[in-house]
Amino acid sequence: MTEKRRQTEEKIRCDACPVMCYIAEGKVGACDRYANENGRIVRCDPLTILHRRVEQGGEIRPFMATEWDGQMVGGDDVFVSGVGSGTTYPDYKPAPFIVSREVEGADFITVVTEAIFSYCGVKVKIDTDRHLGHEAATVRAEGEAIGHVTTSEYGSQMLSLGGVEHLTGGSKAEGRVTCDALLKLCNREAVELTIDGGATVEVQAGQPPVVDGHREERMRVGCGSATIGMFASQWHGLVDEVVVVDDHITGVVSEHQAGKVLDWPDTGIRIKGRRSTPGRYFQVAQPGRGWGGTDIEDPLTILNPWLAKKGARPGLTMLMVSTTGEQYGYYVLDDNLEPQPAPLPDTLKPSVDLIAENCEPALCTVMFQAGAGGSLRSGVTKNPVQLTRSVQALKTHVTCGGAPVFVWPGGGITLMVDVTKMPDGSFGHVPTPALVAPLEFTLEREHYRALGGHDAQVRSVADVLATGGEYGGAVRAVSDTRRGKG
Numbered sequence: 289m290t291e292k293r294r295q296t297e298e299k300i301r302c303d304a305c306p307v308m309c310y311i312a313e314g315k316v317g318a319c320d321r322y323a324n325e326n327g328r329i330v331r332c333d334p335l336t337i338l339h340r341r342v343e344q345g346g347e348i349r350p351f352m353a354t355e356w357d358g359q360m361v362g363g364d365d366v367f368v369s370g371v372g373s374g375t376t377y378p379d380y381k382p383a384p385f386i387v388s389r390e391v392e393g394a395d396f397i398t399v400v401t402e403a404i405f406s407y408c409g410v411k412v413k414i415d416t417d418r419h420l421g422h423e424a425a426t427v428r429a430e431g432e433a434i435g436h437v438t439t440s441e442y443g444s445q446m447l448s449l450g451g452v453e454h455l456t457g458g459s460k461a462e463g464r465v466t467c468d469a470l471l472k473l474c475n476r477e478a479v480e481l482t483i484d485g486g487a488t489v490e491v492q493a494g495q496p497p498v499v500d501g502h503r504e505e506r507m508r509v510g511c512g513s514a515t516i517g518m519f520a521s522q523w524h525g526l527v528d529e530v531v532v533v534d535d536h537i538t539g540v541v542s543e544h545q546a547g548k549v550l551d552w553p554d555t556g557i558r559i560k561g562r563r564s565t566p567g568r569y570f571q572v573a574q575p576g577r578g579w580g581g582t583d584i585e586d587p588l589t590i591l592n593p594w595l596a597k598k599g600a601r602p603g604l605t606m607l608m609v610s611t612t613g614e615q616y617g618y619y620v621l622d623d624n625l626e627p628q629p630a631p632l633p634d635t636l637k638p639s640v641d642l643i644a645e646n647c648e649p650a651l652c653t654v655m656f657q658a659g660a661g662g663s664l665r666s667g668v669t670k671n672p673v674q675l676t677r678s679v680q681a682l683k684t685h686v687t688c689g690g691a692p693v694f695v696w697p698g699g700g701i702t703l704m705v706d707v708t709k710m711p712d713g714s715f716g717h718v719p720t721p722a723l724v725a726p727l728e729f730t731l732e733r734e735h736y737r738a739l740g741g742h743d744a745q746v747r748s749v750a751d752v753l754a755t756g757g758e759y760g761g762a763v764r765a766v767s768d769t770r771r772g773k774g
């Protein structure tokens with residue numbers, strides 16, 4: 289027998305994904321999730337249970353599952369998550385754990401698995417006024433296209449990353465880099481993204497975005513018009529004119545409805561841009577990284593000459609401010625009716641500070657989005673469409689690592705989850721490439737039987753903790769971050 293052949297024979301095959309790695313004793317497979325431990329394939333991460341009585345952020349890792357504190361095995365307090373559970377790819381067999389537990393006197397089943405998602409993506413919301421790139425511009429990681437810019441919402445730029453086009457529809461490098469970027473984003477690590485024709489932005493779930501090296505602090509309080517509406521009364525009597533400079537809607541208090549109800553006098557100001565309704569202007573400048581998400585550094589460039597016949601006069605005062613209060617300027621009209629910069633009076637400082645105070649912290653939000661496919665559903669029931677119908681009818685509750693998910697209406701089980709609500713390190717990957725994410729389906733036992741569930745595979749929580757599963761018996765408990773009941 290050759291040395292090579294002997295080595296191959298000592299390796300054992302992992303069947304948890306289509307890569308089918310041969311793993312040598314003491315080594316891990318290509319995804320780092322499974323190892324060969326004493327001639328047995330085991331899941332490297334322990335099965336994770338969520339426990340209400342474990343303090344926030346706390347973690348208990350039992351030395352031996354059989355020494356588990358009996359107190360911890362109560363149904364209502366304990367939720368077995370998919371994290372570390374393993375898979376049953378290709379799901380011709382029941383999910384790795386189908387666990388029964390009592391919740392408020394009723395018998396519930398939770399079906400637990402780690403699903404392999406070849407067709408998933410993330411939606412990223414970046415709270416920033418700064419222009420990141422035009423709609424539909426390509427978003428790149430390590431130079432590879434991994435998604436695109438979608439809409440700009442009122443204080444945020446939205447990105448759509450991943451999906452079948454990038455994971456499997458492009459080159460091998462594109463798929464690998466996309467999978468890597470999604471994995472990091474979902475596990476709340478920082479990823480640097482570049483946008484064609486736009487900015488470089490560092491994105492990390494739950495952290496402020498860093499745009500071209502500038503760490504964002506505040507999310508805008510609203511558009512320029514909304515800011516006028518909120519604070520017009522605070523400026524009344526202290527200044528003759530206020531302009532809130534904004535890429536979306538620039539507001540002018542003397543013309544705005546909010547000013548009108550305060551009997552604010554005309555000032556003869558004239559704004560460049562497309563007038564929408566009184567005191568509300570679109571397109572005063574190009575999008576950019578300057579004042580209010582525009583490309584301007586000097587706000588006076590959005591003004592046309594002032595009109596004396598409409599109220600302009602020497603000595604008239606004006607405050608110009610951005611929607612975050614980060615930029616502001618105070619001006620006085622000279623004898624030629626041209627605004628000249630002047631120090632901000634102390635009386636106006638509190639109103640500028642109030643804008644800043646009303647801004648919320650700028651954050652990046654990462655929502656994992658995926659569809660629980662047909663083969664995965666057969667790990668839950670012998671009649672998979674019944675599961676879909678049950679989920680759509682809200683009879684089966686879906687969670688990701690115990691976190692509540694939003695299930696889209698329409699066909700299939702397409703779900704979206706905030707990754708910051710999930711336990712640390714919930715996501716994995718396989719090199720096909722695809723992301724791996726925990727998934728749990730919870731439903732009443734009677735209903736589970738009715739929809740063709742694998743009732744013979746149901747086990748108690750205590751049995752799961754004591755004897756583990758096909759891929760080992762390591763268990764850990766972390767605090768329950770769920771907002772609802774499983």
Ligand code: SF4
Pocket residue numbers: 302303304305306307308309316317318319320321322718719
């Ligand atoms: S990539 Fe991971 S899950 Fe897939 S066969 Fe290899 S070790 Fe198993």
